[in-house]
Amino acid sequence: MSVEQLEALKNRLAVLGHRDTRLIAVSKTHPASKITELIRAGHRDFGENRVNEARDKFPQIDLTGIPPGSSPIYHHIGPLQSGAARQVAGLFGYAHGASSRSAIEALARACRARLEKDSQFAGMRYLIQVDLTGEESKLGGMAREVLLAEPPHSSEALKFVGLMTMGPSDGDPGRTRLAFQELRRIRDTSFPGAELSMGMSGDFEIALEEGSTMIRVGSLIFGSR
Numbered sequence: 001m002s003v004e005q006l007e008a009l010k011n012r013l014a015v016l017g018h019r020d021t022r023l024i025a026v027s028k029t030h031p032a033s034k035i036t037e038l039i040r041a042g043h044r045d046f047g048e049n050r051v052n053e054a055r056d057k058f059p060q061i062d063l064t065g066i067p068p069g070s071s072p073i074y075h076h077i078g079p080l081q082s083g084a085a086r087q088v089a090g091l092f093g094y095a096h097g098a099s100s101r102s103a104i105e106a107l108a109r110a111c112r113a114r115l116e117k118d119s120q121f122a123g124m125r126y127l128i129q130v131d132l133t134g135e136e137s138k139l140g141g142m143a144r145e146v147l148l149a150e151p152p153h154s155s156e157a158l159k160f161v162g163l164m165t166m167g168p169s170d171g172d173p174g175r176t177r178l179a180f181q182e183l184r185r186i187r188d189t190s191f192p193g194a195e196l197s198m199g200m201s202g203d204f205e206i207a208l209e210e211g212s213t214m215i216r217v218g219s220l221i222f223g224s225r
């Protein structure tokens, strides 16, 4: 079921001329077996928003016979909390929901510690979530002024790779587009070449039109939660 949905979505991306956009399959609330199924069908990028859920689920994913070059890449897409930094560093390759300097510093410390202990660890990458809808309390995100006040942390252990945002929670297409356009403008002006993580099941087509390089799609692949 999910494999067919994933294929249909990939076809849609190709039709829209965005075959190369990175598609993160958001598997939160769905069992490890679903993730295993998609890995066997050749998919690599998966998103989870809860650290505890990921910690319990990832070890149950069956990777027997999967060559290292096809092994999954896990994206933490929920709000990044300083207290969870150690766990995030041990579980995920990417964090999309960094929205405070203190949380980024905590993650950088955790990644450094892991780098010293684990020669296999290639470092983590992160994106800063920017609040462009004024719904800060609900959806999280760094205020634009804070983002632009000083260059983001970037190191071997924790590399800054881009910006993430969410559209307004009412899903209004016009305001969604404005938020995505604004994120792109900030990227073009201040972080040229950086990734843009924007677009979910309900608004990924708008996001693609506005230059998204990573979309995070859950329900359209796995069904409703």
Ligand SMILES: *Cc1c(COP(=O)(O)O)cnc(C)c1O
Residues within 6 Å of the ligand: 026, 028, 049, 077, 078, 200, 201, 202, 216, 217, 218, 219, 220
């Ligand atoms: C759940 C979630 C998604 C995916 O949402 P769908 O509407 O199911 O596609 C994307 N991004 C974040 C941050 C999420 O929490």
